[in-house]
Amino acid sequence: MTSSELVGRLRSGMTIGIGGWGSRRKPMALVRAIAASDLTDLTVVSYGGPDVGLLIAAGKVRKLVTGFVSLDSIPLEPHFRLARQRAEIELTELDEGMLHWGLLAAAHRLPFLPMRAGLGSDVMRVNPGLRTVRSPYVDAEEFVAVPALALDVALVHMNRADARGNGQFLGPDPYFDDLFCMAAEQAYMSCEQIVPTVELLSGGPVQSLLINRAMVTGVVHTPNGAHFTSCVPDYGRDEDFQVSYAAAAASHQAWEEFRAEYLSGGEDEYQAAVARFTSKLSKGEQ
């Protein structure tokens, strides 16, 4: 399927989980398609990076559920930062492990899972809806009852996939992409390359087949689709581009210029503009 077909299946107000971690293997082509759509009032669940920043900048986010938002090599995500300082988005701030546990609970169709993380911290203060639960066994220990983070939609990006929805990651970390898919009603996987099923194992060992077709609703082919986040071994993070993205958040005018240059057309126009950026940069270095 295409990104626009995918966006056509989404509705305003949905809860959307986004795979990857920080500025690593994010389904950015899908995020860009949502940013360019008419969708509004989304709840976004993410180990946040520029996916969150871009959707906030496009005015798509009503509520964010996360433990952090970071560009990794640039610690603070500028759009997230501004939106928080202007109180423009609702935030459910959780410990990173609580987010994992909430996705696991949702994937297992449980209302909650018990956990120590959160106890004694202000995560309990800023999330007054969080409850604790006591062990029914002899220890009688008290835990945070991390509520299930059920998703309407999950978006993940893989290195390779077949057309049926079997997905392969070839980088260092699966992150929680399989859990995002299992926690969602509908899950969409973008990928660098679509290959015949018979060729999947030529790319990596069987353990790299993280996503199976029972987890996935649709596959979208998006070459360079994680740009500017890392998608090793296909490509690393585009640090130069990330710097220009972060710098563009400094003023309304700078962001409008960035948007006009990179985000005013579709994915093909974006990739062409990135190619111009890269060639200008390499000429400048010569």
Place this chain on the structure above:
Amino acid sequence: MTSGPTLAEICIVACADVWRGDGALLASPMGLVPTLGARLAQLTFAPDLLLTDGEATLLIPADDGDRVTEGWVPFRQVFTMLAAGRRHVMMGAAQIDRFGNQNISCIGDWSRPRAQLLGVRGAPGNTVNHPVSYWVPRHSRRVFVEQVDMVSGVGYDRAMSLGGWGARFHEIRRIVTNLAVLDFAGPDNAMRLRSVHPGVNVSDVADATGFLLAAPFEVPQTRLPTAAELKLIREQLDPKSLRDQELA
């Protein structure tokens, strides 16, 4: 003859010392000075420590001074090691109080922060599950505050108030700053000055701390790097001398 240790090198060794005696657990240093410290510890007195490349690959020193892969810890595995207590992290702190409550989330009112920082990240879970230390490259009253704005990492007073189970796995081992090394051996586990770096007076540390700091009658000087440690830092771990930048 080699020159004497710099402040960064003293801090690296002080960071290394926080993992002394930990055995085979995952050391997760945040920042360059703690990372160099953890690698120094692994190369010398704590060879059992597990260390990643910053992502999911576990690396161990090889005989030729290079590092080889010994394992794989993707985030899901890190979370399990964390919950199992087989980890000791050294995090940063935008704010920290007398009992070690730490904030990396935001400054000001949480509902509309004056400065949004990282978010709580893994600090709540880390602090109630396994040993935690902190690295503060600029010891000041802005960091060492009476009360933090958003408790991310849990301090001793809050851990104790959870009852027996809350404190069960809670330990804040140490804080290393550009001025001193601190621990929580004060009254009721309050922060205590453990040692001062060369050239730093106890009053310098007290002035840079926004609350009353416990201290022994005589405050020792922070341990200086040995010649072997200095050689490892300068020639093997950080030949490009990036270490000074974090203290600039």
